[in-house]
Amino acid sequence: MGLQAYLTLAAVVFGIGLFGVVTRRNTIGILLGIELMMNAVNINLVAFARFSGSEIGMIFTVFAICITVAEAAMGLAIVILLFRTRRTVMADHLDLLKG
Amino acid sequence: MAETIAFWSLAVVLVGSALAVVLSRNLFHSVLWLALALTGTAGVFLLLEAEFLAAVQLLLYAGGVVTIVVFAIVVTERLVGERITQTNRRITAGAVVALAFVAFVVDFISQQPLAATRPPLTSDLTRTLGESVLTRFVLPFELLGVLMLAAMLGAVYFARPED
Numbered sequence: 001m002g003l004q005a006y007l008t009l010a011a012v013v014f015g016i017g018l019f020g021v022v023t024r025r026n027t028i029g030i031l032l033g034i035e036l037m038m039n040a041v042n043i044n045l046v047a048f049a050r051f052s053g054s055e056i057g058m059i060f061t062v063f064a065i066c067i068t069v070a071e072a073a074m075g076l077a078i079v080i081l082l083f084r085t086r087r088t089v090m091a092d093h094l095d096l097l098k099g
Numbered sequence: 100m101a102e103t104i105a106f107w108s109l110a111v112v113l114v115g116s117a118l119a120v121v122l123s124r125n126l127f128h129s130v131l132w133l134a135l136a137l138t139g140t141a142g143v144f145l146l147l148e149a150e151f152l153a154a155v156q157l158l159l160y161a162g163g164v165v166t167i168v169v170f171a172i173v174v175t176e177r178l179v180g181e182r183i184t185q186t187n188r189r190i191t192a193g194a195v196v197a198l199a200f201v202a203f204v205v206d207f208i209s210q211q212p213l214a215a216t217r218p219p220l221t222s223d224l225t226r227t228l229g230e231s232v233l234t235r236f237v238l239p240f241e242l243l244g245v246l247m248l249a250a251m252l253g254a255v256y257f258a259r260p261e262d
Contacts, residue, residue, distance in 0.1 A: 001106045002215035006143070007208045009110050013117050013136075015201035020121030023193035028126060028171055032133050035164060036117055039140050042156075050147045053218040055227055059236055061152055062228065065159055066243050070250035072164045076171040077257035083175040092188075 006047035014040035027082065027089045031075050038068045105146055113139035122187070130168050137161045151225040 013036060020033025042061050049057030083089050086096075116139060119132035137160040144153040187193070232240050 001102060001146075003213040003217075004208055004211075004215075005106060006147070007213070008205055009113065009143070011201055011204040011208065012114055014204075015197040016114070016117040016121055018200060019193050019197035022196055023187040023190055024121065025188055026126060028168065028175070029121075029129060032120055032129055032168065035133060035160075036120060036136065039137060039160070043140060043143055046144055046147050046149050046152060050149065051214045051217045055220065055222075055224050056231055056235075058149055058152060058224070059228060059231055061149075062155065062232065063239060063243060065152075065155055066247065069159050069163055070246055073167060073250050073254045074257075076167055077254040079171055080174055081257045089175050 003047055003051040007044060010040040010043040010047070013037075013043070025090050025092055027079050027091055027094070028076070030091060031072065031079070034075070035068070035072065038064070038071075042068075102146065105142075109139055109142045109146065113143070126172055127169075130165055130172065133168070134161050134165045137165070148220060149224060151228060 017033045017036030017040060020036060021030050024030045024033060042064055045061045045064060046058055049055055049061070079089055082094060086094060088094070113136055116132045116135040120129050120136060123129045123132060137156065141153040141156040141161070144150075144156055
């Protein structure tokens with residue numbers, strides 16, 4: 001399989017994640033969509049590194065995975081904090097900043 | 100030939116479970132489908148001969164992220180006694196945005212001169228990654244350690260007991 005197949009697969013997964021982020025009403029559901037998008041980016045990074053002939057590029061995937069885990073932990077901590085103060089995790093109800 | 104079959108089966112698993120993540124009505128089922136999608140991604144990494152990254156993906160993502168998401172669901176949903184259902188809104192608009200994005204990117208990819216075959220591996224990939232992370236990329240590696248510490252402290256601070 002060529003590089004194009006991997007990039008197309010990653011683009012499709014990214015699009016599905018984008019759909020989830022745009023349409024989900026639950027904040028945790030939105031975070032799951034973001035995880036899917038990050039995952040698609042990692043596929044891209046590995047595929048480009050493997051096909052370019054210089055595997056050193058995969059180091060960026062290691063960094064990206066670690067940063068994603070930190071992002072997930074912080075995002076869920078914020079969700080728990082929101083739930084504690086507002087008693088809801090529905091994004092529609094979190095409109096404190098709406099003018 | 101074997102690679103083609105493996106790629107297409109992995110692609111079906113990955114796209115199917117990703118769709119289930121964003122369409123499932125039960126939030127808990129969404130997380131389980133996400134675990135399958137992340138495992139499928141580890142399979143794609145294996146297909147690209149990145150065994151170390153596949154292991155990291157399984158340990159950190161499928162093991163770590165899924166666990167903390169399940170914890171977050173248990174903390175936020177079960178306490179109020181609601182059913183853990185969720186709905187989507189503006190499905191048409193979301194589908195149009197996502198499809199337009201995918202069409203644009205796929206069209207862009209198809210017009211680029213991309214490599215059809217990969218060069219053979221010149222060295223042990225895990226060894227190369229391990230050596231470069233402690234030599235050439237040692238500063239980003241240390242910064243990553245600071246980031247992880249900051250994230251951990253921040254999460255503990257946010258989740259502290261109310262006083």
